Amino acid sequence: MNLFLSLLPKLLQSLPTLIAGVEVLSKGKSGAEKKAAVMSMLPAAIGIADTAAPQHADAINAITALASSTVDSVVTGLNQAGVFTKAAPAAVPAS
Numbered sequence: 001m002n003l004f005l006s007l008l009p010k011l012l013q014s015l016p017t018l019i020a021g022v023e024v025l026s027k028g029k030s031g032a033e034k035k036a037a038v039m040s041m042l043p044a045a046i047g048i049a050d051t052a053a054p055q056h057a058d059a060i061n062a063i064t065a066l067a068s069s070t071v072d073s074v075v076t077g078l079n080q081a082g083v084f085t086k087a088a089p090a091a092v093p094a095s
Contacts, residue, residue, distance in 0.1 A: 007063045016074065031075070
């Protein structure tokens, strides 16, 4: 079976958990830093590390590119739905 097609279901199953976990663990970090964290965990999550032979480079590059754009789309949707909200700054008591 084509490596890309075998990795696709793993990618789609793993991303929501990775994104939510990074969101919880990375409070106060930028979106770019959070995305970098998700992307760095992705190979282990979907088993790319086990298939890093040179003949699989095209499939790995394609699934990585798809993952990057999918992370952006999922986060945009979750932000619009209010799932990831920034806490309002604490009120400063009047003196």
